[in-house]
Amino acid sequence: MGQNRRFQRTNDIEPSFTDTVSAADAHGAPRITSDALFGSARELVVVHRAQEYRLRCTKNGKLILTK
Structure with missing residues (x-):
């Protein structure tokens, strides 16, 4: 369990976001x-x-996945 992996994500809001x-x-x-x-x-x-x-994340904190 000890090792973490890193990935790069880009979007319009935060162009160079790393988690x-x-x-x-x-x-x-x-x-x-x-x-x-x-x-x-x-x-x-x-x-x-x-x-x-x-x-999508709703106002109530629920996740909705749609096609």
Whole structure:
């Protein structure tokens, strides 16, 4: 669990934003906070297999993923 990985993310809000991804969870998946993904934005676009999905954080703090 000890080693952290770093990734670079760029967007219109913070053009050179760098976060730390935590060590993998019990299932081996990397962990990252929603704050690290969103920054100060309320919505982001995830591109998966050439398809765009919108991940939105609601006023109540819920996450909604739509195609």
